[in-house]
Amino acid sequence: MAYQIERLKTDVVVIGGGLAGSLASIRVKEDGADVIVLEKANTNRSGNAGSGLDHMFSYVPPVHEKVGYTKDFMKSDMYQIALMGLGLGNKKIVDHFVDVSYERVISLEKYGVNFRFEDSHLAEGFRLVPQFHSVPTSFHFEGRDLMVKLTEGMKKAGVNIVNHAQVVKIIKNKEGKASGAIAVSDREEKIYVVEAKTVILTTAGGAARVGDKMNFENPYFEHPSSTDSGWGHTLAMNAGADVINMEFMIKNGGLAFPQFTFTAGAPGGTWWPAARVVDDEGNVIVERVTDYSIDEPDYLKKNVEMLDKFAIQKVTIGKLLNEGKQLYVDLKEATDEEVEYIKWSMHNEGKCWLYLRNLEYNNIDLRDVKIPYRLFRHVTIGAGAAGVLVNERTETTVENLYVAGDLMGGAGTVGAPTAVVYGIEAGLQAAKKAKETTYSNDEFFVESQINEVKVTVEKLRGNKGGEKWQSVLERVHSIVETFGIYPLTDGKINSALELIRKLKEEVNIYAPDDHELSRAFEVLSIIQTAEAIFTAADLRKENLGPFKRYKDNDTRIYGERVPAENAVLPEATEYGLYIGEDGTIHHHIHKTNQDGGEIPYKEQTLNAPYIRWE
Amino acid sequence: MAVVIDYDKCTNCKLCYDRCPEGLFGLDEQGKVYVKYQHECWLCGACQMDCPFGAIQVRYEENVKPIFLKRDDKE
Ligand SMILES: Cc1cc2nc3c(=O)[nH]c(=O)nc-3n(C[C@H](O)[C@H](O)[C@H](O)COP(=O)(O)OP(=O)(O)OC[C@H]3O[C@@H](n4cnc5c(N)ncnc54)[C@H](O)[C@@H]3O)c2cc1C
Numbered sequence A: 001m002a003y004q005i006e007r008l009k010t011d012v013v014v015i016g017g018g019l020a021g022s023l024a025s026i027r028v029k030e031d032g033a034d035v036i037v038l039e040k041a042n043t044n045r046s047g048n049a050g051s052g053l054d055h056m057f058s059y060v061p062p063v064h065e066k067v068g069y070t071k072d073f074m075k076s077d078m079y080q081i082a083l084m085g086l087g088l089g090n091k092k093i094v095d096h097f098v099d100v101s102y103e104r105v106i107s108l109e110k111y112g113v114n115f116r117f118e119d120s121h122l123a124e125g126f127r128l129v130p131q132f133h134s135v136p137t138s139f140h141f142e143g144r145d146l147m148v149k150l151t152e153g154m155k156k157a158g159v160n161i162v163n164h165a166q167v168v169k170i171i172k173n174k175e176g177k178a179s180g181a182i183a184v185s186d187r188e189e190k191i192y193v194v195e196a197k198t199v200i201l202t203t204a205g206g207a208a209r210v211g212d213k214m215n216f217e218n219p220y221f222e223h224p225s226s227t228d229s230g231w232g233h234t235l236a237m238n239a240g241a242d243v244i245n246m247e248f249m250i251k252n253g254g255l256a257f258p259q260f261t262f263t264a265g266a267p268g269g270t271w272w273p274a275a276r277v278v279d280d281e282g283n284v285i286v287e288r289v290t291d292y293s294i295d296e297p298d299y300l301k302k303n304v305e306m307l308d309k310f311a312i313q314k315v316t317i318g319k320l321l322n323e324g325k326q327l328y329v330d331l332k333e334a335t336d337e338e339v340e341y342i343k344w345s346m347h348n349e350g351k352c353w354l355y356l357r358n359l360e361y362n363n364i365d366l367r368d369v370k371i372p373y374r375l376f377r378h379v380t381i382g383a384g385a386a387g388v389l390v391n392e393r394t395e396t397t398v399e400n401l402y403v404a405g406d407l408m409g410g411a412g413t414v415g416a417p418t419a420v421v422y423g424i425e426a427g428l429q430a431a432k433k434a435k436e437t438t439y440s441n442d443e444f445f446v447e448s449q450i451n452e453v454k455v456t457v458e459k460l461r462g463n464k465g466g467e468k469w470q471s472v473l474e475r476v477h478s479i480v481e482t483f484g485i486y487p488l489t490d491g492k493i494n495s496a497l498e499l500i501r502k503l504k505e506e507v508n509i510y511a512p513d514d515h516e517l518s519r520a521f522e523v524l525s526i527i528q529t530a531e532a533i534f535t536a537a538d539l540r541k542e543n544l545g546p547f548k549r550y551k552d553n554d555t556r557i558y559g560e561r562v563p564a565e566n567a568v569l570p571e572a573t574e575y576g577l578y579i580g581e582d583g584t585i586h587h588h589i590h591k592t593n594q595d596g597g598e599i600p601y602k603e604q605t606l607n608a609p610y611i612r613w614e
Numbered sequence B: 001m002a003v004v005i006d007y008d009k010c011t012n013c014k015l016c017y018d019r020c021p022e023g024l025f026g027l028d029e030q031g032k033v034y035v036k037y038q039h040e041c042w043l044c045g046a047c048q049m050d051c052p053f054g055a056i057q058v059r060y061e062e063n064v065k066p067i068f069l070k071r072d073d074k075e
């Protein structure tokens, strides 16, 4: 095996050319710095947004101002989403999001994405649908080919895209600052080494593969496997950056977000508002919502009431699934016009396009079927609060390393809007910093990091007696399935950690070709992610909202909503995990003090006394 | 369930090979595209969407895993 090394140099390197990464890279170019994007697949169709998006929330002044829905109102809505409501998250990330969302989301029109429709009854020709805010906030738009269009945009802007390059390591200089990335090709025997002044990490933040199969037999698999292997977390942790709230990535089933397979969602997602949720006896658990006219008096009040009811119904969905009830998405009551509209949105939303083609193939109308929910048993990507600790400038606890998109920790909710807003932010910040920075790599130091990767590659490729990646993954799943069941106890956590660490030491994978090499690397990341999840669970001693450690199985994430004026963010503890010099997991403790507004940013974290895990 | 290439239509342009986000197409000894890692498909549909010659079909049906169930209360 003769892996060839290709050395490249640029101002900013972007790891992961998905939604956030592509927008970040264009922004870097616009700000006059050079940029290379390292993408493990192909930016045209990779990542969560690869086969399309149909909705994206934003503060929309021309509509929202008219109905009295203020920016502050939207912020307080978002303080209550998921873990944010428990104090796990960063208020400033939410605030900044709301402040700049409109201009950034709508800037996608520049790339030829359509947001305006002649039959619209709203200002500017927009279509808005409800998602989790007190009034409809989500643009319904034509985003099926968004990534194809952004790829064209990147090329026009002069971004250097390197596809089929999976990053396996962030390069650091002697001062511990991020200064490049090392990627391995899945097409040829090649290792890319990119030196840069600043680094943007946007690999998305899922880790469902820690507990769930990704394959044909599991069509429920929600996110692309390449973004669901915990890659972002482990790349960041290994670079010394803090990753927070990992314990929330493992949870029991029956969450309030037990979405239908292809993230189409039921009520709350794309199929809104004509879908209902029913049980086996035909009882309606979640009724269809009303699309109130914006001119109706009390528009805001009516929507708030509907949302409050919906929040409670979501909890009910979780409970019923947990009790073993089967629930279905059901469109029986939809009118022809509504079905056409739903088909239009499904055409644009990832995976749903294919679902429509298959319904056609089977000669089935949407109203002829019930779509079963699935109980997610273990790990989901759900927790928007879990991810790399960042501030609203996308800075991390490692200098010159920026993180945006689904991988952000403390964002409250992640999704396309966060990826757009903070992808652009990361581009802006990383370009600015790159201009003030000089190359700082010590050749010998870089060589040793390249060598580390080379040794791993050669071992995996040459290790003919080793296991297949699939069978190692099975072993991780066995551990998670056995010990990751709620309620978690010290005993379960310790057993899991012991077995994971043993597996980490013994692991011996054989990758017969370049493709399987990339899978083998993913499995190594999955093992480390599993270790981080159980380590974080071990640290978290108190019961906090959905994270019930010793008590009952309440997996509530969405509680009852507090009216906007009473929304107060509690204080909470976050455990920031990172890999220390000795190669093992350490942690910092961060106190979130939302109302004082001070989240432990880089400056504070490094100066603050922190407790070592020893 | 399967990703199926119709070789009567396929011109071997390799677009699917280049774009599949899970890298599951391969090239055989003659350099011809084929579905190499069927099992790793995440059913995104990109290959079927983008194939310039309509040569790919990604198929699933209700009985494999219940993705949809036909209603029994259909009027
Ligand atoms: C089917 C589906 C439909 C969705 N629909 C909507 C919607 O309508 N509205 C909405 O708000 N949200 C939606 N989402 C969520 C939304 O797509 C994501 O929140 C968004 O794409 C996240 O952007 P990102 O840039 O963080 O990650 P991604 O867009 O997933 O990009 C991550 C990129 O990193 C690459 N990568 C991963 N690891 C590496 C590595 N080690 N080296 C190099 N590259 C790597 C991946 O290949 C990928 O291209 C949907 C998600 C799915 C799965």
Ligand code: SF4
Residues within 6 Å of the ligand: B005, B009, B010, B011, B012, B013, B014, B015, B016, B017, B033, B050, B051, B052, B053, B054, B055, B056
């Ligand atoms: S994209 Fe279509 S025509 Fe091109 S190689 Fe693939 S199957 Fe054949």
Ligand code: SF4
Residues within 6 Å of the ligand: B003, B019, B020, B021, B022, B023, B024, B040, B041, B042, B043, B044, B045, B046, B047, B048, B058
């Ligand atoms: S459906 Fe998506 S993952 Fe499956 S083969 Fe086609 S492009 Fe690849």
